[in-house]
Amino acid sequence: MVVVTRIRREVLTLPAARLGADNPLPPLRPLDEVHRIDDRDREEMPRDMARQLGLEPLAGLLPVRVRDGYGRTREPRRVEALVIENDRLRATVLPGLGGRIASLLHLPTGRELLYRNPVFQPANFALNGAWYSGGIEWNIGATGHTTLSCAPLHAARVPAPDGGEMLRLWEWERLRDLPFQVDLWLPEGSDFLYVGARIRNPHERPVATYWWSNIAVPEDVRVLAPAEEAWFFGYERRLRRVPVPSYDGVDRTYPANSPYAADYFYEVPDGRRRWIAALDADGHGLVQTSTDVLRGRKLFVWGAGPGGRRWQQWLTEPGTGGYCEIQAGLARTQLEHVRLEAESEVSWLEAYGPLGAPPGGEWTEAVREAEGRLASALPRTRVEEAYAAWKPCADTEPAQTLAVGSGWGALEVLRADWKLPGTPFPESTLGEAQAPWRELLRTGSLPEPRRVRPPGETLVAPHWRDMLETAPATPHTEYHLGVAQWHAGDRAQAVRSWERALPLAPSLWPLLRCLAVADQEAGHHERAAERYADAFDDLCRERRDDGEVWTAAVAALGREALEALLRARRTAQARAVWDRLLPAVRQRGRFRLLHAELLLAEGSRARARAVFDEDFEVADLREGADVIGRLWARLGDEPLPGRYDFRMRPDPV
Missing domain, CATH: 1.25.40.10 (Tetratricopeptide repeat domain)
Structure with a gap:
């Protein structure tokens, strides 16, 4: 029996902390941004990269509010979800929490392809505060986790390119004043979830924009990508080029080998297929690939040090396995923004699915083998064809509303009378805030x-x-x-x-x-x-x-x-x-x-x-932040207790 792609509602019950009320004070101070670098590093960068590092960095959070009303008391709570599945994959999406894909289950094997957090625990990682770990999140706006991490998105059914159904997510990103959409669909019999994404600039001026798809996976993996070099950022305000897979005698493509939290932005050569995979010791795991517009690939690790382990415990349940993140973005690194011209748009297609390949051994051979397996499972031409088939559907009006986001997009559309086919922002969504x-x-x-x-x-x-x-x-x-x-x-x-x-x-x-x-x-x-x-x-x-x-x-x-x-x-x-x-x-x-x-x-x-x-x-x-450690040091000479150790970098020498 052929199982057709379908979208349905589901309610998850999981231990969850309340988000609480937003901070009512306007955020007037500059961003507390950890992703900053010394100017001395710019001299050794490619010219386009150095230019994009200086392109309209965000100075503050306005008009967005800070979300800091959450706590750490978790109780069973109901979370609305939307499930899209065929006979091969089941994707569980949380429209009320940033449209995150919380789970991607490969049905024939029963394998969860993502790191699925068993709890909802907000923590101060988003640009505006509340963020939670796990799954696949869509980061738009500026360097860091999106202000929409814990916010509702609009969602609807839309006809898919193959005649089935797509799940469309969309919202108005307020830091840059840009509408965006994410379309999810599963072709019949496909082992890959397709994701069509688009950011539009309706303004009569260019706008700096930003996108990174952030994928949490179990950390007991090796991460493969088609690169021999990476840009390393170790939360010490430095960005430098390092060899892949090893530097300082350590193979950094195994997340557990890094002592501290770190970002590795892979330098994928022009013309090479864009992909990244996380494979366990048995050769099973997830691969993400895309059209070439989404050029960047990244590995984030928490590191094996006590601070990194403490953060892992902080974000989930004790005893839960750790995670790392593999990511894909519009630029080489997350410290850059790209120019989106006036009255234009940028769009691309991503694909997520299972991959089986031996991860160990010599780097070049492991990458070659994984790339060959990916080519057999999902040829590069098929991704390009899927993108071409999706593009005309991006403007298709939603068939049935499944969830409602904010009214800010409706207010902007009302003000400027913009026409945004495919992503309606009706006046009915205007609320008390607007x-x-x-x-x-x-x-x-x-x-x-x-x-x-x-x-x-x-x-x-x-x-x-x-x-x-x-x-x-x-x-x-x-x-x-x-x-x-x-x-x-x-x-x-x-x-x-x-x-x-x-x-x-x-x-x-x-x-x-x-x-x-x-x-x-x-x-x-x-x-x-x-x-x-x-x-x-x-x-x-x-x-x-x-x-x-x-x-x-x-x-x-x-x-x-x-x-x-x-x-x-x-x-x-x-x-x-x-x-x-x-x-x-x-x-x-x-x-x-x-x-x-x-x-x-x-x-x-x-x-x-x-x-x-x-x-x-x-x-x-x-x-x-090291505010706890600094106050502890003023109280005496004893080592900082492990429960208070959240250090993400080595102590200064």
Whole structure:
């Protein structure tokens, strides 16, 4: 009996932490980006690579909010999934969590081709915070994990090139203001999942863009790719060319051989087929290949050191096997962005499936054998033909909606009257977050909030900033205008807008907090501390309840105020902020760490050490951060306990 390709709904139940409320404070500070390099490395790079490393790097997160309201308490929760399968493969997709492929199961053998995380545990790895490990994720926007990692995407059924069904995922990426889509389909009898991807630039100006498909696989594999060299990034701000498979006498294509976390961006020669595979000791595993537009291939490893092992435990259940990542992107490395011309698009096709080949032995022979097996299973010409067949279908309108994403795309389409065949952003998706901006678009005036609550999101693109500048200058409008001006780099004018709003504003704390950040960025830490203290006082007076929204505001402002006051050595004021935090907030790991720092500032070294002895977990600990280790070093000379060791690079010599 022939099993036709089908798409169905499914509900997964798995241990999952709650995402919680987003941080209501606009992210005004520069990105805390670990993927930066020294300028001295650029001299030895190919010219196009050096140029793309400097192409419009993202300076901040606006208009996106930080997602830091999650914790580490996991309970069984239902997660909506969409399953696409034929008689050979079953792909399980999570449309509400970035459209990630959580599982790719080869049905004849029963083998899971991906690293399938048995839990949902957010951690601070996305550009805007919450991210989770496992499966295949679609990273668009800028260097790092996408801000859509834990966000809903639109999803629908669409006719596939072979007459069957495709699952289409699409959204509006807000950092670069670009719509994108991902089409998934399984031809009848195919051992390979096809993925057609497209990014469109509807603007009348070029835009820097970015894409990496990120595939988690078990780490007890050898990773093969058609390359003799790689660009090595070891989280030490250096990017250098190294030989493949071995350098410093160690074969780095086995993930467990690297002592620390590292990226290896393979230098695939022009004209060579683009592919990467992860094969276990028995020669079984996953291969990914694509059309040539998706030129980059990468291996990421956590490393065998204690910090890398701790991160692996942090992201999943104890006792679960570790993982590494194989990836494919538009550029050689993830430190680059590519130019997408005005009113143009870039598209490609990827294929994912099982591969059997001996992984061991001499590198050139192992790569040649794997490439030959791939050519037999999925000839390069078939991938090109599949791409050509898919392209006309990319504009096909969805047949049935399966999931709904955000309303931000609908707002942009409404503003500019863009025609985006195949990826509709209907007005019906506009929600509460978009309502004031729709009113600004319709009337030229930004409406005042109907009730007392933390301010909503600010739109910062030039067209929205222009509208704010011509709108009636209410305190609420001045607040948002200042945020947009700050994002545009006009910091002096932003400060003037916030200061103009202060005398008549019914709510002072959002303005004071913005001015405090401006003071910090200008090096005026004493004045910043004073403004933070005043802002927290005002928030405590204004807070209406202990619900999720106000708790998120108290936690976000309280954390920033504590950090600023401790930096300015205003210990008594820092203690006053601590005492007014909600008890539930004080119990969070991030705040217990701050409490230890406060106790140390007050001279209570033993009590600060006791906080560590009682154990805590900083749920939103940032990738590459060493804040725990630095505070521990101030408490004594003992080695950092393993439960607090998240180091991703060697200690400086």
